[in-house]
Amino acid sequence: MATVAVFVALGGTSYAVATGSIDSREIKNNTVRGKDIRNNNVSTRDLKNGKAVSGADVVDDSLGGADIDESTLTGVGGAKGDTGPQGQAGPQGPAGSAGGPPSGPAGGDLTGSYPDPSIAGDAVNAAKVTDDSLTGADIAGNTLGGDDIAESTLGQVPSALLGGFGRSGGTTTCDPEAAAFFAFCAGTGFLSVPPGARALVFGRAGTAIKGTSSGGVGNCRLSTSSTGTVPNTQMLIESDDELGDRDNTTLVGVTPPLPAGATEFGIDCNEVSGDIFFSEVSVTALLISGS
DSSP states (O other): OOOOOEEEETTEEEEOOOTTOOOGGGSOTTOOOGGGSOTTOOOGGGSOTTTSOOGGGSOTTOOOGGGSOGGGOOOOOOOOOOOOOOOOOOOOOOOOOOOOOOOEEOOTTEESEETSOEEOTTOOOGGGSOTTOOOGGGSOTTOOOGGGSOGGGSOOOOOBOTTTOEEEOOOEEEOOOSSSOEEEEEEEEEEEEOTTOEEEEEEEEEEEEOTTOOOEEEEEEEEETTTEEOTTOOEEEEEOSOTTOOEEEEEEEEOOOOOSEEEEEEEEEEEEEEOEEEEEEEEEEEEEOOO
16 A cells, blocks of 8 residues: 655645556546646557547648558549540340331321321322322323423424415326336326425325226325435235226325425325226325424
């Protein structure tokens, strides 16, 4: 047991305390100040671990590397790095369920309701029709007027020239007697043709058998002195009637463009078989416009 010595002195009382006998219990809370602690005498063993000292108790910029346990430090975040490359696409997801047929009222250029709408009236214009796709079968008859046609795209239609200037020849008879054509069984005489004009040509011929013949076959065709045979005018003629009867044939054709100058128009005939002749043969030509 520690021994306490009590001394009484003049003028008061004093106590002597043995070294090491005062502990925390003998010190009033919050009474020990900094000046009561000798400098450089507080060490780590005098501080409570983890809570005794905070950053506010440490002088700024006073700690060095030796004062810090580097193993307790975490790294400081650096600057943001560049964006990395895009990753590979993931696997395709499952297919969605099949939708049902369209339904409800139609709109736009359609009328009616789905699933069976129709094209609305006046909805189809020129911009919606493929060029060069329509034919005459797609256009209602007698519905196009002059305003619907670009006349510059039309070829020239033949029309009467010089008020129907033309000429008719006289009526003649010819007997070819052979398959070779008898040129100009009948003719008009020469006409003065303007450059590029055409001619509408009419021919007429009557056929009859001769003598005791039971009939015969021949051909007639229209022709010109400048361009030859008028296209698509040759006709086969048969005669098997009684002697003296006559079969009449009419030929009509349009010439190609004729050279300027004098041209005669005629009708040529031949005999292919039997024994026939041609009577009352005549031809008429009417000049019309060029191509």
